[in-house]
Amino acid sequence: MTFNPTEQNIFLIIFFILAVIIVVVFIDTIKLFKKEKKVTPPLKSTPSRPYSTNELISKVSEDFKKQLEESVNKEIEKNIRELKSNFQETSEEIIKNYRNQFENGNQEVKKVISEISRQAAEETKKTSEILLEEFSQKFGEIYHLTRSALNKKTIEAGQEIENYKKEEFKKIDRKIYQILGEVAKKTIGKAVDLSDHEKLVMEALEKAKKEIF
């Protein structure tokens, strides 16, 4: 449990100490007064001076009063001194305690702050590490996904290019064969003479005889 030295608490403590001191002084005074009363002998037995009882009592009372006053004053002064001293000592002690407590508190606060800083730094480090790890993981996943997607797209694009090339080559081949065919037909057509034509027609008729006649 920590002690919180506020101004109100200090005032209450001082007030309490002063009240205790006043009570102690008051009790001492009453005790002293009672003691003096007991010590004072009866004035009747004084034979030196032939005072009347009343005068004697009166004189004794005055002396005693003076003596008592002095004694009380001394006692009060003494008590006040003691009180002052005690008060000063107590105050110094309290202040010292408070100072120590403050210092201890400061130390504690410093310690706590240091601990908090250390923990915060540690937490930050841990969080950073976790985040870095998560980021690395996510980045890796995204990288792999993107890479595989790109690879797929590249393969698809390559396939499309290949198909396109094949189609184009087929078209070119068809055109080439068409041209070749035309050239061949013209060349052969010119090269074939009449007797060959007739011979080929007769061969065709022979074939037709087998197939459709």
Add this chain to the structure above:
Amino acid sequence: MEIKTERLIEKIRTKEELVFLLGEIAEKKLVLEEEEIYELEKKLRSLPEIKLEIAFYPSDDFISKISWWLEKELGQKTILDITVNLKIVAGAIIEYKGNWRDFSIAKKINQLLAGS
């Protein structure tokens, strides 16, 4: 009289000749009996026809040769419907009674190029 009709039919080799003869009959240029004309026309129209697509203009002898050959092979007189198409290069495309065959050199060239 029948001999005269038979001779007329024998002379016919191609579709052009048939059309010409039918035209003569129609114009009554032939000196024949009515009944004979009827019979002749009937016979002429019943002759089978063979379509020949060839790549040259055939000589008269060659037409006679084909006609004779066809009559011998088919056992009856056949009318030749000849078309000249230089694109077939050589050989012939033949159609007979709904059957069609391409024996042209153009086809062979196309097949060769398609196979390569």
